[in-house]
Amino acid sequence: MDKLDPERRSQNMARVHGKNTEPEMRVRRIAHRIGLRFRLHRADLPGRPDLVFPRYRLAVFVHGCFWHRHTDCSRASMPATRREFWKAKFEANVARDRTQQAAxxxxxxxVLVLWECELKDESSIEKRLRAAIDRLCPSN
Structure with a gap:
């Protein structure tokens, strides 16, 4: 049973945004600190990646575990109410992610996907970004 009434739950959900989230800002700060320059949310690319490194043709998505259904992650829980609605919503999100990444x-x-639950350790974020860039441009 939901602890909040429907109106309060609706207000909470309306405050959830897809841009400039704390996990995304953390990745941006680290990328900038290590000298990587990027563009944000390029509308001309499928899925409007959170960070785009044009020089390397690298698109980075910072996914929330709940919304994008990170496999085997405790944050990817299923809400107790309106389960059919949420099931369909999550399936559509995952299908859209796959389609956009394929495009x-x-x-x-x-494409590099960074999951919210993996972003606590700044050194691991830095390593993943550097590894992705090194694979694309070994002489960098």
């Missing part, structure tokens, strides 16, 4: 790959972009 980016078809355009010659490399």
């Amino acid at each position: 980016l790959l078809a355009l010659g972009w490399t």
Whole structure:
């Protein structure tokens, strides 16, 4: 049973945004600190990646575990109410993610997905960004 009444739950959910989230800001700060320059939410690319590194043709998505259904993650819980609605919503989110990533790959972009639960350790974020860039441009 939901602890909040429907109106309060609706207000809470309305405050959830897809841009400039704390996990995304953390990745942006680290990328900038290590000298990587990027563009944000490019509308001309499928899925409007959170960070785009045009020089390397790298698109980075910072996914929330709940909304994008991170496999085997405790944050990807299923709400107790309106389960059919949520099931359909999450399935659509995952299908859209797959479609957008496939479209980016078809355009010659490399896609890196960083999950919210993996972003606590700044050194691991830095390592993943550097590894992705090194794979794309070994002489960098």
